[in-house]
Amino acid sequence: MTDISQNITVSRASKASYIAAILGAVILVALVTAPLWAGRAELRLMGEIFLYLALASLWNLMAGYAGLVSVGQQAYVGFGGYMLFALTMFGGLHPIAAIGLAGVLGILIAIPVAFLIFRLRGAYFAIGTWVMAEVFRLSFAQVSALGGGSGSSLPVAIVRSLADGRQAREWTSYWLALGVVVVVITAVFLLLRSRRGLALSAIRDNELAAGSLGIDIWATKFVVYIVTGGLTAMVGALIFLQKLRISPDAAFSVNDWTAFVIFIVVIGGIGTLEGPIIGTLVFFALRETLADLGTTYLIILGLVAIIIMLKAPKGIWGLIRDRYDLQLFPLGYRVSQSKSDERS
Amino acid sequence: MEWVNAILQGTLLGGLYALFAAGLSLIFGVMRLVNIAHGDLIVLAAYLGLTVTSTIGVHPLLALAIVVPAMALIGYVLQRGILNFTLGDDLLPPLLVTFGLSVILQNALLEVYTADPQKMNAGALETASIPVGDLAVGVLPLLTFAFAIAVIAALQFVFYRTALGRAFRAVSDNQDIAQLMGLNRRHIFGLAMALALAVTAIAGILLGIRTSFDPSSGGGRLIFGFEAVIIGGLGNLWGTLAGGVILGVAQNIGAQINPGWQLLAGHLAFLVVLAIRPRGLFPRISG
Numbered sequence: 001m002t003d004i005s006q007n008i009t010v011s012r013a014s015k016a017s018y019i020a021a022i023l024g025a026v027i028l029v030a031l032v033t034a035p036l037w038a039g040r041a042e043l044r045l046m047g048e049i050f051l052y053l054a055l056a057s058l059w060n061l062m063a064g065y066a067g068l069v070s071v072g073q074q075a076y077v078g079f080g081g082y083m084l085f086a087l088t089m090f091g092g093l094h095p096i097a098a099i100g101l102a103g104v105l106g107i108l109i110a111i112p113v114a115f116l117i118f119r120l121r122g123a124y125f126a127i128g129t130w131v132m133a134e135v136f137r138l139s140f141a142q143v144s145a146l147g148g149g150s151g152s153s154l155p156v157a158i159v160r161s162l163a164d165g166r167q168a169r170e171w172t173s174y175w176l177a178l179g180v181v182v183v184v185i186t187a188v189f190l191l192l193r194s195r196r197g198l199a200l201s202a203i204r205d206n207e208l209a210a211g212s213l214g215i216d217i218w219a220t221k222f223v224v225y226i227v228t229g230g231l232t233a234m235v236g237a238l239i240f241l242q243k244l245r246i247s248p249d250a251a252f253s254v255n256d257w258t259a260f261v262i263f264i265v266v267i268g269g270i271g272t273l274e275g276p277i278i279g280t281l282v283f284f285a286l287r288e289t290l291a292d293l294g295t296t297y298l299i300i301l302g303l304v305a306i307i308i309m310l311k312a313p314k315g316i317w318g319l320i321r322d323r324y325d326l327q328l329f330p331l332g333y334r335v336s337q338s339k340s341d342e343r344s
Numbered sequence: 345m346e347w348v349n350a351i352l353q354g355t356l357l358g359g360l361y362a363l364f365a366a367g368l369s370l371i372f373g374v375m376r377l378v379n380i381a382h383g384d385l386i387v388l389a390a391y392l393g394l395t396v397t398s399t400i401g402v403h404p405l406l407a408l409a410i411v412v413p414a415m416a417l418i419g420y421v422l423q424r425g426i427l428n429f430t431l432g433d434d435l436l437p438p439l440l441v442t443f444g445l446s447v448i449l450q451n452a453l454l455e456v457y458t459a460d461p462q463k464m465n466a467g468a469l470e471t472a473s474i475p476v477g478d479l480a481v482g483v484l485p486l487l488t489f490a491f492a493i494a495v496i497a498a499l500q501f502v503f504y505r506t507a508l509g510r511a512f513r514a515v516s517d518n519q520d521i522a523q524l525m526g527l528n529r530r531h532i533f534g535l536a537m538a539l540a541l542a543v544t545a546i547a548g549i550l551l552g553i554r555t556s557f558d559p560s561s562g563g564g565r566l567i568f569g570f571e572a573v574i575i576g577g578l579g580n581l582w583g584t585l586a587g588g589v590i591l592g593v594a595q596n597i598g599a600q601i602n603p604g605w606q607l608l609a610g611h612l613a614f615l616v617v618l619a620i621r622p623r624g625l626f627p628r629i630s631g
Contacts, residue, residue, distance in 0.1 A: 069439055071380070116615060119622035120574070122435045123378030127570045128618075131611055134567060138608040254563060259447055266440055295451040302448035309440050310429050 013330040020328035031178055035171045043170060047177040047242060049284050054184040054235045055257065056264040056276035058228045061188050063262075064271035065200040066224040067207065069122075072129025074258050075113075075136045076106050076229045078251030080236025082140050085246055088158045090145070095162050096176070099237040106233025110226040118222070130254065137252035151247025159244060173242055180238055184231055189273060191227075192331050196220060201331075204271060263305045269315030273329040278317050346600060349479050354596030356482070358589030359489030360554065363547035364569030365576075365584045366495055367540035373579050374512045374536040375431060377438050381446040383566030384453075385541060389415050389548025390557050391453060394462055404464040404553050412545040419541030423534040431533070446562065453559035461556040470553065488550045492588070495543055496581045502539070503581075512536055571614040577624030586625065590617075 035043060055073070062068040083102035087093045093101065117128040141149045163172045191197050199220050202210035211217050236257075240246045250256075260283065268279020283301075290297040312319055320326060368382050379385075389411055396407040426445075430437035472483040503509040514522040515529045523529055551557060551565070568591060576587030591610050598609020617625065 063436070067435070069436060071443065116618055119618055123380075123439050124570070124574065126380070126439055127378065127567065128574075130563070131567055131571065131614060135608065135611045135615070138604075138611070142604055142608070255447070259443070262440060262443060270436065295455045298451040299448050299455075302444040302451070306426070306441050306444040306448075309437050309444070310426070313434075313437060 008335055011334050012332070014327060014334060016326050017328055017330040024328075028182070032175070034178075035174060040170065043174045044242075045284070045288075047174045049280060050177040050181040051235055051239050051242075052261065052264065052283070053276060053280040054181040055232065055261045056268070056280055057181075057184050057188050057273070058232050058235070059258075059261045060265045060270060060273075060276045061191070062224055062228050064265065064275075065192065065197075065204050066221045067203060068221055068225055069126045070129040071126045071254065071258050071262070072131070072133035073228075073232055073261065074252045074254055074256070075129070075133035076110070076232035077236035077239060077257040078133070078140065078246075078248070079109060079136055080106055080233030080238075081240030081246050081251045082146060083233065084237035084240055085146060085152065085154060089155060095158060095241055099176070099234055099241070102237040103230045103234035106236075107226050107230035109233075110229030113229070114222055114225045118218070118225075133252055133254065137248045140251070141248040147247070149248060151245065151250070153245045154241075162241075173238075176238055176241070180235055184235070185273070187227075187231065189329055189331075191224075192273070196223065197331075200224065260301075263301055265315075266305050267308055267315055269317030269319075269321075271314070272317050272321070273331065274321075274327075275315050275317040279315065282316065345478055347597075350596040350600040351593050352479060352481065353485065354593035355589050356485035356489045356592070357596065358572075358585070358592030359485070359492035360547065360550060360588070361568045361572045361591050362492040362585040362588030363488070363495060363543065363550065364565050365572035365588055366492075366499060366581065367543045367547070368566075368569045369573050369579065369581060369584050370499060370536060370540045370543070372573070374516050375533050377427065377431065378442075379427075380439060380442040380566065381449055381562075382442075382544070382569060383564065384446045384449040384562030385415070385418075385544050386548045386551060386565045386569075387557055387559065387562045388418075388449060388453065389541075389545040390464070390552035391457055391462070392545075393549045393552050394457075394464055397464055404466050404549055405469075408546065408549055411549060412542050415541040415545035415548075416538040419537040419539075419544075420534040422541075423537035424530060427537065428530050428533055450559050450562060457559065459558055459560075461558045462552075463556040464549070464552040466553045484550075484554060488554070491546060491550060492585060495546060496585055499539075499543070500581055508535065568610070571610065574624055575614060575617045577627035579628035580624075580626045583624065583626035583628070590625075 031046070034046060038046065055077070059070070059073055062070055080099075080102040083105050084095065084098050087098035087101055088095055091098070113132055117125060117132060120128040140146060146152055159169070163169045192200065199210065199215045202213065202215060203217055203220060207217060236251075240251065243250075264279035264283045265276050266279070267282055268277065269275030286301065286304075287297070290300060293300075308315060314322070364383075364386060367385075368379065371377050371379055371382075392411045392414060393404055393407045396402065396410050397404050422445075426441065427438065430441045466484070469484055469487075473480040474483060474486070475481075501509075503512060511522070511527050511532050514525065514527060515532050519529050522532075547565075568588075571591050572584055572587035574587070575590050576583030576585070590613060594613035595606050595610040598612075599606035601609075
């Protein structure tokens, strides 16, 4: 007859999440100091991994939590890339300032886009985002100052202004990539921990129920969409700072910036923060071993994604979590009962 | 006169877009599935047509006799083998599985046929035209438009006048009750996909005669079909034809102003309709 509430504690963190936090901090320190111990090729590869991880975490936030399945995120990647080129070449901005401003402009352009494509539901929303990306691609191909359809290269003077010397530039570029992925994952984590994040998790689990509890579904999705757009534009600016060359077809490539990202999230586990991390590692492991196969590699990737979606829709992390009840990022709430009362 | 010509040619082009869209619309109407691989399936049909014409040396339009049943079979197997397992309340599985399918199809086509653009040779049909006043109307675009009207009329007949159509409408309205009434919805969905891909086969062959295609051209075809569906209004097949015509006319008018604006003008027409009439011009069902 005891009051049951007295024997129950609710916690967010678990032992696993504490260990994960400590391990994460150690790994972060190792990654920050990577230029001291890794070679040039490894730095470049790691930089690319970080950028893909950032894209995957952002896509996961939209599709996995807000139910906004977009196949048009290349719109923002390409937009960010082009903004980097335009702002440095014509605005005279320092590349790092241009990356930040590209993010702000990404949010501003995402607002009218959201008003239009939010009129489409579900799968039609997905194709609508693709149409938007095509509109972006065709529009930038019309801007002759940015090289029109054939694109342009970043002038040497602007590249030099990033840092003195090749090594310093490579290090800066690496740290920027690491910085952006830390910012993105932290932002997603904090958003999901917040009141809005609780609303998002509710929408993910059951949109109808979430709506009936008074959550403004439209506004919540809108905020997620424009924030994702801005951050994706920043990542895009960084991607093309590394590539030093931009063209409409490369900047708005649906395969490079959306298909791969979707496969990463699906394979790793959609709707979890850990999923994109695992998916990115698996994706790059597959790519480094199978890339010589060319098209066959992409066929294998597509097959793996289909099989996972049909047989284990929660992805690799979903399987691990179901098996071991693990959560590395303390997002959920855990209810535990003190041991002495277990008999009653 | 140039403008009248642009509108006329755009209207006829709209027939091709309506053929792209009809399969998409049918599938959505019956099982609420949006097939991202639809464009790649159109391109697959074009390649199948190419193989048939080059191996047995028949005219592309005669190749339809082989490609249409072949695509219908592929559709049935695809639906029963994979897509049926993705249907449910959750939107993600069908979307992501068809997206994966799209990437697989593109790369498989790349492997088999290389990235070189291909085209089907239809002989005199490609250049034949009928003079109408000062204008010349191509026989092929006219034939394409006639095909579009015939296909939509046939689909409309199947949907509203036959037992199969009744089954389609029943599973579309309520899958569980249709199942209780003795319909096997897995089989019905298989038949719907077979019918949709049969239409896709016609679209693919006509595409392959009209322009060159390569393994990566599927995405663009999907987008045109999708825009025609949304402009016309969900679930309305004749509306889809109207949507295709609007899209074709907008593209040709854009191209008339500046060749670089052709595709952009089509997309803008779509966005304007989306902004003014989000449910399309002639909606039948809600999305």
